[in-house]
Amino acid sequence: MSHKPEQPRLMKGNEALAESALRAGIHAYFGYPITPQSEILEYLTEHGRQYGCVVLQAESEIAAINMIYGAGGAGGRVMTSSSSPGISLMQEGLSYMACAEIPCLVVNVNRGGPGLGTIQPAQGDYFQATKGGGHGDYRLIVLAPSSVQEMADFVFEGFRLAEKYRNPAFILTDGALGQMMEKVILPPAGSLPHPEKPWATVGKPKHRERNILTSLHIESEKMEKVNHRLQEKYTALQREARHEAFQTDDAEVLLVAYGLSARICQKAMELAREKGIRAGVLRPITLYPFPSKAVAGAAEQASNVLVVELNSGQMIEDVKLAVNGRRPVHFKGRMGGIIISPEEVLAEIEHIVEHTQVEHV
Amino acid sequence: MFEDRKMETMTAPAGMELVYRRPSTLVDTPMHYCPGCSHGVVHRLIMEVVEETGIQEKTIGVAPVGCSVFAYNYLDVDMQEAPHGRATAVATGIKRVHPDKIVFTYQGDGDLAAIGTGETIHTVNRGESIVVVFINNAIYGMTGGQMAPTTLLGMVTSTTPFGREQPVMGYPLKITELIAHLPGAYFVTRQAVHTTAHVRKAKKALQAAFEYQGHNKGTCFLEFVSNCPSGWKMTPLEANDWLEKNMLPMYPLGDLKVPGRN
Numbered sequence: 001m002s003h004k005p006e007q008p009r010l011m012k013g014n015e016a017l018a019e020s021a022l023r024a025g026i027h028a029y030f031g032y033p034i035t036p037q038s039e040i041l042e043y044l045t046e047h048g049r050q051y052g053c054v055v056l057q058a059e060s061e062i063a064a065i066n067m068i069y070g071a072g073g074a075g076g077r078v079m080t081s082s083s084s085p086g087i088s089l090m091q092e093g094l095s096y097m098a099c100a101e102i103p104c105l106v107v108n109v110n111r112g113g114p115g116l117g118t119i120q121p122a123q124g125d126y127f128q129a130t131k132g133g134g135h136g137d138y139r140l141i142v143l144a145p146s147s148v149q150e151m152a153d154f155v156f157e158g159f160r161l162a163e164k165y166r167n168p169a170f171i172l173t174d175g176a177l178g179q180m181m182e183k184v185i186l187p188p189a190g191s192l193p194h195p196e197k198p199w200a201t202v203g204k205p206k207h208r209e210r211n212i213l214t215s216l217h218i219e220s221e222k223m224e225k226v227n228h229r230l231q232e233k234y235t236a237l238q239r240e241a242r243h244e245a246f247q248t249d250d251a252e253v254l255l256v257a258y259g260l261s262a263r264i265c266q267k268a269m270e271l272a273r274e275k276g277i278r279a280g281v282l283r284p285i286t287l288y289p290f291p292s293k294a295v296a297g298a299a300e301q302a303s304n305v306l307v308v309e310l311n312s313g314q315m316i317e318d319v320k321l322a323v324n325g326r327r328p329v330h331f332k333g334r335m336g337g338i339i340i341s342p343e344e345v346l347a348e349i350e351h352i353v354e355h356t357q358v359e360h361v
Numbered sequence: 362m363f364e365d366r367k368m369e370t371m372t373a374p375a376g377m378e379l380v381y382r383r384p385s386t387l388v389d390t391p392m393h394y395c396p397g398c399s400h401g402v403v404h405r406l407i408m409e410v411v412e413e414t415g416i417q418e419k420t421i422g423v424a425p426v427g428c429s430v431f432a433y434n435y436l437d438v439d440m441q442e443a444p445h446g447r448a449t450a451v452a453t454g455i456k457r458v459h460p461d462k463i464v465f466t467y468q469g470d471g472d473l474a475a476i477g478t479g480e481t482i483h484t485v486n487r488g489e490s491i492v493v494v495f496i497n498n499a500i501y502g503m504t505g506g507q508m509a510p511t512t513l514l515g516m517v518t519s520t521t522p523f524g525r526e527q528p529v530m531g532y533p534l535k536i537t538e539l540i541a542h543l544p545g546a547y548f549v550t551r552q553a554v555h556t557t558a559h560v561r562k563a564k565k566a567l568q569a570a571f572e573y574q575g576h577n578k579g580t581c582f583l584e585f586v587s588n589c590p591s592g593w594k595m596t597p598l599e600a601n602d603w604l605e606k607n608m609l610p611m612y613p614l615g616d617l618k619v620p621g622r623n
Contacts, residue, residue: 028454028457067454070453078458092444100441100442201440206418213441
């Protein structure tokens with residue numbers, strides 16, 4: 001059977017992600033409205049039926065994540081989405097699901113915080129997404145799209161990784177990528193196979209042991225064993241680290257940025273190169289596992305590293321761990337929902353270069 | 362080996378009639394519950410119904426946080442353990458992707474009527490076709506006897522050492538009455554298991570609830586007014602007597618909503 005190649009469509013990031021989820025064959029989506037991601041819930045309530053997908057507006061993000069826990073535990077391919085304050089409410093459920101090893105996809109269309117914050121785009125939830133977020137030692141698989149195309153593609157990638165490793169996957173994007181319209185070629189429906197889930201709670205046939213999904217292991221020895229198993233999984237996950245590099249081979253200033261910031265940095269890189277400054281950009285695609293080796297390798301070529309984020313400096317900690325003191329690591333960020341401009345980044349690059357030259361004199 | 366043991370517990374010695382046995386759907390293991398506790402009786406009743414109606418293969422349970430957090434150690438069906446208060450949300454997720462399966466939650470008063478009130482109300486209000494088994498013993502047993510939403514006025518607990526005082530801690534929450542008012546509730550009943558007569562009635566209610574779930578017309582909600590000898594600091598007999606005299610006037614037994622009647 002041959003598929004007609006998909007025609008490019010002009011879509012909002014949130015809608016491309018939602019359509020991609022339907023094409024990924026999700027059985028259920030549970031969500032709660034919050035700006036700037038409500039289009040995902042709206043799109044799915046309108047189009048989910050055609051795909052036979054359960055779409056339910058929950059009474060809260062707490063209920064939504066627990067519906068995901070139930071439906072995902074029962075073997076469904078399931079997804080929820082929210083924005084920062086709602087993602088905070090989901091942390092309890094994510095901790096339970098990470099421990100009970102239930103695959104699912106959770107999307108955070110990051111807005112400015114802390115607190116109720118602002119509905120404008122930000123990257124202030126990096127720590128929450130990549131360091132666990134809820135209680136206990138666990139990690140999510142975190143993907144950071146930087147285009148509407150990737151908003152669509154990473155839904156497939158998120159489920160592939162979540163189901164391969166029996167772990168919640170997480171798309172960390174932001175209000176700008178969610179709201180902006182770009183050309184996108186959607187992945188074909190039905191192209192993501194459904195793996196067997198022999199652990200799922202689907203009703204116990206006579207001759208199999210009952211399936212129990214729990215995060216409770218009250219005996220410390222058992223709980224430690226579960227923790228060891230999770231840690232082994234996270235170690236195995238490191239091989240999935242992904243990044244994208246732009247002109248890093250000859251870069252004297254290595255920019256490290258993810259998502260929206262990475263695109264801004266690409267523009268800043270072009271401006272810098274027009275001025276004769278050899279800048280390059282390394283974009284982590286997976287924020288967990290973090291592409292530490294790639295960052296360290298690219299940093300070796302450069303004399304300075306500049307991390308650019310829409311926060312007060314969160315990913316910079318992982319960059320510093322990767323660079324391990326071998327190069328100076330600088331930071332430039334904006335907060336409160338303000339999107340940094342390429343010119344601001346360029347000014348920082350120029351400042352770093354000038355400062356370095358003075359030092360060399 | 363397992364089959365031998367099963368035979369031993371399931372058949373009567375020669376010349377004797379078998380009048381009682383453990384249902385095959387209840388795991389053959391000692392329970393962690395305190396002597397006299399209602400949990401064991403309600404566990405057994407649920408599993409008797411599951412066995413007798415032949416629904417083990419399509420039944421999925423959700424355990425709460427509280428004394429019955431280990432319910433999955435005893436109930437021989439697929440189960441998920443929910444975060445505190447979230448059992449009905451978890452059950453909603455399961456039922457929505459498996460509408461042909463039988464899904465039940467098993468929750469205590471703290472879980473269902475304090476931290477999980479929102480999930481409880483909205484699950485019933487959506488008319489999710491699940492069975493909710495609600496154990497009301499007016500106390501937090503697992504954490505050592507603290508006040509529950511259903512703790513009676515004047516009742517002493519470890520966090521109401523002078524008795525529950527209404528101006529400070531408000532009133533006992535009759536959540537089952539609240540639930541019965543919701544159009545999504547299909548069958549709502551309040552039962553007890555502190556005497557054999559009550560156990561028989563309670564089983565009939567459970568039979569009805571699991572049968573009604575097959576109608577897919579709304580939530581079946583069963584409260585069991587229960588004891589907590591350890592939390593109440595009484596012997597099992599004293600606790601049953603106290604339940605009869607103090608709990609039942611506040612939480613009267615009977616059906617609150619029956620299909621076709623209300």
